[in-house]
Amino acid sequence: KQLAGDVVAQQALRFLLETGGAVAVGEELVLGAEAYNAALAEIVTSLKKRGSATVSDLRQLLGTTRRVILPLLEKLDREGITVRNGDLRSLGKRA
Secondary structure (H helix, E strand, C coil), X not given: CCXXXXXXXXXXXXXXXXXCCEEEEECCEEEEHHHHHHHHHHHHHHXXXXXXXXXXXXXXHHCCCHHHHHHXXXXXXXCCCEEEECCEEEECCCC
């Protein structure tokens, strides 16, 4: 909502989402495709090494905030890339 405050910005955002230049992570969070793919790669690599990690572990890995990491992990859970088991995330079948 903050990013696309006017009609032109909304059109630009819609274009980026449709062409793959950006990824909708949650209702109020959009990441550039490059940033999303880099975060995904780091999370998958870390979980392959460690087996599992907490939200806090992954937040620190990416150097981000809970406002970003929670919707990102929820998206990865929905896509089957990660699986939530209590307080831990591990790799899902689609990783």
